[in-house]
Amino acid sequence: MKPYVRGKSIAFREVCQDDAAFLLRLRTDPELGKHLSHTPNNIDLQRKYITNYLSSLTEFYFIIIDREQNRLGTIRIYDIQGNSFCWGSWILDKPTPTGAAVESALLIYDFAFFALHYETSHFDVRKANTKVVDFHLRFGASIVREDELNFYFLYGREDYQIIRQKYNRFLP
Numbered sequence: 001m002k003p004y005v006r007g008k009s010i011a012f013r014e015v016c017q018d019d020a021a022f023l024l025r026l027r028t029d030p031e032l033g034k035h036l037s038h039t040p041n042n043i044d045l046q047r048k049y050i051t052n053y054l055s056s057l058t059e060f061y062f063i064i065i066d067r068e069q070n071r072l073g074t075i076r077i078y079d080i081q082g083n084s085f086c087w088g089s090w091i092l093d094k095p096t097p098t099g100a101a102v103e104s105a106l107l108i109y110d111f112a113f114f115a116l117h118y119e120t121s122h123f124d125v126r127k128a129n130t131k132v133v134d135f136h137l138r139f140g141a142s143i144v145r146e147d148e149l150n151f152y153f154l155y156g157r158e159d160y161q162i163i164r165q166k167y168n169r170f171l172p
Contacts, residue, residue, distance in 0.1 A: 005062065005107050005110075005111050006172070007103050007104075007106070007107045007170070007171065007172060008103060008170060008171055008172045009066065009067065009097070009099065009100075009103060010064055010065065010066055010067075010072060010097075010100055010103050010104060010107070011064075011065050011066075011067075012062035012063070012064060012065070012075065012104075012107060012108075012111075013062060013063055013065055014060070014061065014062060014063075015050055015053065015054075015061040015062065015063055015074070016050070017047055017050055017051070019050070019063055019071070020043055020046040020047045020050055021043060021046075022063070022071050023046055023050075023074060024039070024041065024042075024043055024046045026073065026074060026091045026093060027039035027091070028041045031094075032091050032093070032094070033091070035125075035126040035128060035129040035132070036089070036091070058078075058080045059076065059077060059078045059080075060076060060077040060078075060111075061074070061076040061078075061089070062074065062075050062076060064092070064100070064104050066097065071093070072092060072093055072096070072097065072100055073090070073091045073092035073093050073096075073100070073104070074089050074090070074091050075087065075088075075089060075090045075091075075104055075108050076088060076089040076090075077108065077111075077112055077116075079122075080118075081122065083118055083119040083120065084118060084119065084120040084121065084122050085112050085116070085118045085120075085121055085122075086121065086122050086123050087108050087112065087121060087123055088123055088124075090104070090105075090108075090132075092104070099170055101135065102167055102170050103170040103171075105135070105139065106164065106167055106170055106171055109121070109155075109160045109164070110164075110171070113157045113160055118157070119156065119157050120154055120155065120156050120157070121141075121153075121154070121155040121156075122152070122153065122154055122155075123136075123141075123152075123153050123155075124150040124151065124152045124153065125150060125151050125153065126149060126150055127146070127149065127150060127151055133151055136153055136155070139155070139160075139163050140155065140159040140160070140162065140163045141153040141154065141155040141159070142154050142155070
């Protein structure tokens with residue numbers, strides 16, 4: 001089993017087969033999944049995906065939970081390239097507790113930069129997902145290129161350490 005990441009009001013636990021229906025519901029929800037890559041509405045394929053993930057030594061797929069162990073969403077680390085990680089599959093179910101978005105972003109960065117010792121994060125966001133694009137820009141990430149569909153970001157550990165001080169009230 002991979003690490004459990006605990007924050008002030010939320011935590012991350014590793015995804016398991018019992019989460020297949022939850023993941024599928026989030027990813028196929030017309031509103032929540034509209035900016036994600038297509039996921040077939042097939043529970044067997046979702047379970048197979050989880051099985052394949054569980055054999056990975058470098059990827060982390062977490063369920064975001066509250067203190068009562070209620071599932072709030074998902075987040076994952078993948079596409080490791082040298083000293084850089086990608087994170088995504090960031091979905092928060094409705095209703096979202098106040099501060100869950102900020103706290104989950106802080107926790108994924110804390111985990112990747114300080115526990116896994118990566119130096120940078122690379123990730124892409126659909127241009128149409130303006131709320132998330134704005135969120136990453138406020139966090140200090142830089143757009144390094146774009147194509148018709150996506151903005152491509154880079155974010156360094158040093159940049160994160162600066163913004164982390166601004167949002168430290170969300171951390172334990």
